[in-house]
Amino acid sequence: MKSLGITGNIGSGKSYVLDFLSKKFIKTYDLDKIAKNIYKEDELVKQEILQIFPDVTSKEKEIDTKILGKLVFNDDEMLHSLKKIIWPRIETFIQDKKNSNQNEFIAFEGAVIIDARWHKMFDYIWIIDTNIEISKKRVLNSRDISEIDFMNIINNQMKLKEMQILLENENCKYSIIENNSNIDELNTKVEKELNQIRL
Numbered sequence: 001m002k003s004l005g006i007t008g009n010i011g012s013g014k015s016y017v018l019d020f021l022s023k024k025f026i027k028t029y030d031l032d033k034i035a036k037n038i039y040k041e042d043e044l045v046k047q048e049i050l051q052i053f054p055d056v057t058s059k060e061k062e063i064d065t066k067i068l069g070k071l072v073f074n075d076d077e078m079l080h081s082l083k084k085i086i087w088p089r090i091e092t093f094i095q096d097k098k099n100s101n102q103n104e105f106i107a108f109e110g111a112v113i114i115d116a117r118w119h120k121m122f123d124y125i126w127i128i129d130t131n132i133e134i135s136k137k138r139v140l141n142s143r144d145i146s147e148i149d150f151m152n153i154i155n156n157q158m159k160l161k162e163m164q165i166l167l168e169n170e171n172c173k174y175s176i177i178e179n180n181s182n183i184d185e186l187n188t189k190v191e192k193e194l195n196q197i198r199l
Contacts, residue, residue, distance in 0.1 A: 002197060003098055003106050003121070007113040008128035009157045010150065011135030013179040013186060017128055018109040020190055027103045031090055031110030038089050039063040048085045052078070073152045087116050094121055105198075114163045124197055125167060125174040129160055134180055 004021075008014040015030065022028040038045055040062055049056065049063055053071060058064040072079040094108055098121070108122070119125050130138075132154065139150050160176070167174045175196075177189050 001098070001101055001104060001106065002123050004108070004124045004126065004197065005113045005119055005122035006107060006109040006126045006128065007111060007119075007163070008130070008179075009132075009135060010111065010153050011139040012128040012130040013138075014109050014111070014128040016183075016186070017126070017177070017190055018107060020187065021107050021194070024194070027097075027101060027106045029094075029097060029106075029108045031094075031108055031113070034093055035086055035090060036065060038086060038093075039065060042089065045085060045089065049082070052081050052085075070149070073149075073156055079156070083116070087112075091116070091118060091121070094118060111157060114166060115158050119167065119172055119174075120170065123173065125172055126193060127160065127163055127174060127176045128179050129176050130179045 006014050006017055018028050018030060039049070046063060049068070053068060056064050056068045056071065068082070072082050090110075097108075098106060108118075110116075110118070113119055113122075113125070114127075135154075136147065136150055139145055140147060164174075164176075175193050177186070177193060179186050179189075
């Protein structure tokens with residue numbers, strides 16, 4: 001069984017790449033969605049978060065991730081506290097899915113795969129890289145997010161060079177897939193990388 005971690009900054013197209021793989025009958029997991037499920041379903045996580053962030057619940061008494069996101073992206077200490085709560089749960093999820101997977105191939109997508117040091121859990125890493133202006137245009141046109149919020153998120157995410165240095169220092173197998181053109185070109189690049197892994 002081979003495992004793949006797909007990462008990249010906001011608006012890079014990493015979720016599209018994950019969906020592309022799922023259509024190839026590859027087992028895939030979106031770690032952002034997994035995190036949201038943990039916020040919603042794990043009562044211990046809720047308690048830990050509300051001890052630090054008491055004002056982040058919605059009318060339905062659920063963790064409001066939009067409010068939580070705005071709080072932590074403006075406060076490094078709060079962001080670190082949140083990571084200490086949620087990241088170990090996601091790491092456990094990844095390991096559990098890898099251990100139970102019966103397929104030839106499994107893929108996970110998440111913006112913080114390298115930042116969280118989860119890259120060590122995968123056989124291969126794909127970094128989806130996109131020009132920041134293209135990313136911004138995509139995000140502002142498709143999501144309920146302001147330009148200020150977009151820039152706050154980008155500034156809190158690892159830069160491509162930082163990712164490369166870390167992966168190379170740890171002898172990780174990785175590829176950079178540029179996504180600055182059209183869908184057909186991206187599909188071709190992903191198909192090529194997928195074939196390389198399957199060799």
